Amino acid sequence: MNRVRILVAALLMVAMAGSAAFASGELNAYSIMPEKYASQVFEAFTAETGIKVNFMRFSSGEALARVVAEKNNPQVDVILGGPADTYEAGIGEGVFEAYRPAGADMIPEKFRSPDNYWTGIGIIPLVFLTNTNFLKEKGLEAPVSWNDLLDPAYKNGLQMADTRTSGTATERIYSLVKIWGEDEAFVYQKKLHKNIQMYTKSGAGGAMPIATGQAASGIFYIVDALDIQQQGYPVALTYPVEGVSYGIEGSGILKGAKNMENAKKYMDWVSSKAFAQFIVDKKINYIPTRTDVEVTNPALDLSKMKLIEVDVAWKGEKRKEYVERWINEVIK
């Protein structure tokens, strides 16, 4: 009998709640920026301000799903990184707190939320990533036009992101629509589909297969492509002559943040010149949104690529329509 009681008590013990109490002098964050960059960024922030940071890394969709689910009782104060569209979607769910950071004046308006819900801290254009062994084997040059990817030599060789899950993929469609107009853009993708080996779930998912030679080429955000190159894989990065659009990497404060003062200090810091210089020095592959910092890596040199401007609000409006069209016209 006694033992049964003990067992019952043990079972019930699990039901007991332990509530997490957050001390002050801390900052809790979700990072959509890769962990290896985020840890450096937060370390520098702690060194600068003495505020200790606890953080976790998630993909943009997971991070958003979490903050929406935690809306009534936010577990973190800020989000670092992640595409502006994610923030726009979050604004619709009412999870962000408006704050205009101290450095905002030095960041062009197109890189900020009009209502100050998020601030752009870096931009990332799309780029072609191609395995150079593959190019040698086929006697090809690295692609410099969107049409180069239609070459039958790439048959069953392209990996790029799936529109339904990845901001990289929708960015690709925005680029194409801005270059050729809606209908032409989908005609092109239908042709491109013939060379596709697989659409990956995450934006960077195809980069590793290209690095290891399992796939030939694909379209990625520069931050992922450069990372592969810097790891030493045989890959070439090229920009198409028709141009590419770019993503804005943002940061913002959550409504009801438990460490609001620290969160504001953090936002001031990521929009400061010191931060912009920091990511350039540390080879964190985003192009700073601030205009007063010089980029050293030629792959990140804005004058070497043709950038297409796409309004963030327009992206948000069109996203669903294009995704559905992509499902029903391209992959069906």
Add this chain to the structure above:
Amino acid sequence: MNSKAPLSVPERVSPFKRDPALLPALAAVWVSLAVFVLYPVIRLFLVTFMAEGQLSFANLTAALSNWYDRQAFVNSLWLAAAVSAAGTLLGYVYAFAVTRIALPPWVKWLLGAVTILPLISPPFTSSIALTLSLGPNGILLKLLGVGNFNFYGFWGTWLSETLTYFPVAFMTLAAILSAVDPNLEDAALSLGASPGRVFRTVTLPLSIPGIANSVLLLFAGSLADFATPLVLAGHNFPVLPTQAYLQITGLYDLRGGAALSFLLLVPAMAVYVLQRFWVGKKSYVTISGKSGARSAFKSKGRLAEGLVTGVCFFVTAFILYLYSLILWGAMVKVWGVDNSLTLENFRYVFTHGRKAILDTLSVAAVATPLGGLLAVVVGYLSQRKKFFGNRAMEFFSLLNYALPGTVVGIAYIIAFNEKPLHITGTMTILVAAYMFRYSSAGIRAVIASLHQIDPSVEEASASLGASAARTFFRVTVPLVIPAVLMGMRYLFILSMTAISSTIFLVSVKWNLLTTRILECMTELQFAQACAFSVVLILLVFAATAVMAGLTRLAARRISGEGGRG
């Protein structure tokens, strides 16, 4: 024990009167199930299907009118059926080899150890090893001179899931087969039946509870698995859990994703009902308290034995090959480019991943014994005690397992992020999620092995004057202990390697190894992902070895006490 069993069952009285511990035990189980299974699911159901105070299935009809989601539903069923059939078959072959063929002990140990590998590695890692081998330009394809075949899609997913889940079938079936008294088979053999006939008419029918459970577990497991299809299914072969996940994280549509997941419950329930019907009311009793000494294995026919060991050998070799790829990936600088050996990746794991390692171990260490306890109590109550709602109890205890992990994760955040039960960000939420999601294998195993134990054994104890609690601890528990330990091992492994629900439940305070591996994968740190996987595999191996040691100790104590009592 060998004295005559009582001829008449004790008089029928209220089970509560006969067994005063029953009521508190029942209450405890129901309270825990209500809090950690029903409440979150109901909360999620309301979020999904309540629009402006009214019940609305618009989310579901929207999903069903979409050809892609309909396709995903059909694909999920096909995949789950194929995986559960192939996995159960392969598991049966392994279980048969280990329990029925006279193999040297070290071979049996090797088969057991190697089959744990797919279970204890996070699915992402083995999927990647498979892609590197059989995907486009894969190592094995080049080696064998085979051209590319369509790996992404059904075949890749099926292969990977079968390899991942067949160990579950193996564990379930080995427990069942080892409990089938070989004397029964010997009796049939000595009556002149051929080995094939004995297998068909004795061994196979007696293992039906195990087969049914294995089919159920694998079907539900595959149905809810999202990690493998995420890597391998590609765009041509959408499946429902992945679609649900994508709906939530890709299209920011929590309600739509949750609606798709609720759709998954329909086939999961159907299979559950089907297996109940199949196992039905037949008797599978082989432990009756009257068995004689166990005889040595008789040969089952050379051809059959050769075939069974051949299959085991081939699959074992293939698994070993896959995991040596991962080990290799963890030890070289840059895969395929710079093959010089380095320990840098492991250094990274033990510096950047130290907290994750400790957190993972603590969560698994707490969840495992609690889950084992849950398995015994639920299995015993639902199988042995007749009372109102015991079928429902069994069903609810499996509900979290049948739902895709991402949905359980989301449901848990919605339910437990505010008062009265604010446990997000704590260890409790992780422990509870694993306990109530992954005890299912233990519960199924306990139920299956109770099918085999003649209630007269327990009744004998009762009629000799032992209390119900004493009978439970001294008679029932020792008899089901192999099943419970199997379940606990499974729970431990899954607590260490689960990913789907974990994504939503880890917090800045509690970070786990699998999420670190997933991060490394998505951040293109292939070598670090491999190193994390290797460390995780070694940890689980070490921990299961410790558990096995403890088990033997416990078994000796129990049987010793039983002898005195």
